[in-house]
Amino acid sequence: MLVxxxxxxxxxxxxxxxxxxxxxxxxxxxxxxxxxxxxxxxxWPFEAVTLIGLxxxxxxRFDHLLNLPPAQVQAGIFIRTLALPVIYTFVYLALxxxxxxxxxxxxxxxxxxxxxxxxxxxxxxxxxxxxxxxxTWNAVVIIVLHFFSRFKExxxxxxxxxxxxxxxxxxxxxxxxxxxxxxxxxxxDEVERARRYNRxxxxxxxxxxxxxxxxxxxxxxxxxxxxxxxxxLLSREVRRTDRVGRWGGEEFLIVAPETDRKAAWVLAQRxxxxxxxxxxxxxxxxxxxxxxxSFRPSDTVQSLIKRADEALYRAKTGGxxxxxxxxx
Numbered sequence: 075m076l077v078x079x080x081x082x083x084x085x086x087x088x089x090x091x092x093x094x095x096x097x098x099x100x101x102x103x104x105x106x107x108x109x110x111x112x113x114x115x116x117x118w119p120f121e122a123v124t125l126i127g128l129x130x131x132x133x134x135r136f137d138h139l140l141n142l143p144p145a146q147v148q149a150g151i152f153i154r155t156l157a158l159p160v161i162y163t164f165v166y167l168a169l170x171x172x173x174x175x176x177x178x179x180x181x182x183x184x185x186x187x188x189x190x191x192x193x194x195x196x197x198x199x200x201x202x203x204x205x206x207x208x209x210t211w212n213a214v215v216i217i218v219l220h221f222f223s224r225f226k227e228x229x230x231x232x233x234x235x236x237x238x239x240x241x242x243x244x245x246x247x248x249x250x251x252x253x254x255x256x257x258x259x260x261x262x263d264e265v266e267r268a269r270r271y272n273r274x275x276x277x278x279x280x281x282x283x284x285x286x287x288x289x290x291x292x293x294x295x296x297x298x299x300x301x302x303x304x305x306x307l308l309s310r311e312v313r314r315t316d317r318v319g320r321w322g323g324e325e326f327l328i329v330a331p332e333t334d335r336k337a338a339w340v341l342a343q344r345x346x347x348x349x350x351x352x353x354x355x356x357x358x359x360x361x362x363x364x365x366x367x368s369f370r371p372s373d374t375v376q377s378l379i380k381r382a383d384e385a386l387y388r389a390k391t392g393g394x395x396x397x398x399x400x401x402x
Contacts, residue, residue: 246319279328280327285300285301301324305318311345345364367385
């Protein structure tokens with residue numbers, strides 16, 4: 075703003091409108107920046123005051139301009155033809171599209187009313203022709219800005235919907251964890267990395283014990299909250315490099331890179347002890363069964379998960395609330 079002020083001042087154009095306007099805008103923005111840094115307050119009151127102040131200032135200066143000789147009026151209209159689109163753009167950045175259009179329509183109506191008042195009071199006909207062109211130019215600029223604003227809003231809405239659909243495609247809506255498709259994609263990447271660099275990799279399949287009993291006794295809403303709490307607990311207890319996903323129903327899958335079979339068993343045992351000693355809301359302590367499997371060079375995602383699932387099955391049939399490791 076200050077650079078523009080210096081440019082227009084040195085050229086003499088700022089004396090018409092932009093010199094005082096730029097000083098006002100720059101000063102107000104500095105004031106707003108200081109206030110927003112000192113106190114965390116809502117931004118919209120500052121935007122509203124700024125826009126209202128700009129509108130009043132533009133209308134006062136426009137009324138003053140039309141009292142000048144025709145040559146100065148022509149120069150002033152030329153300056154406004156360049157400057158006002160900048161203000162219109164600021165309005166569209168600060169306000170939603172339809173509200174910005176309404177605000178600019180009011181501003182445009184005010185300038186038209188001032189021009190008509192001067193015309194009926196006997197203004198020079200050449201000034202009337204300049205005003206007609208000026209009003210038309212402003213209307214075109216506002217329409218174009220509104221078109222781009224609507225395009226931007228539709229684009230943003232489409233991106234948000236696409237992001238939401240992508241999120242739901244790979245994440246579980248209840249727990250916020252990766253769903254089966256999401257955790258499979260993560261595991262696929264880790265399997266390829268483990269094979270390429272010959273690094274250890276393990277998975278832990280977790281199955282809550284007696285979730286159906288919780289649903290039947292307390293209701294499905296309590297069962298859902300139990301799943302959410304267990305998901306939060308598992309996410310907190312694993313390492314930052316490990317990933318937890320909801321495999322389906324009451325089953326979870328933990329992907330543990332750089333973890334051999336023994337370390338994975340230690341991890342599963344620690345999760346078991348933490349879960350059984352951590353009472354949950356309404357249902358108290360719950361338990362789970364765990365199946366551990368580690369990556370082999372010939373493994374695919376499916377074969378690795380199958381061995382973890384077989385170990386989990388042995389844990390379930392062996393009395394539940396226990397950890398079993400793959401055979402072999």
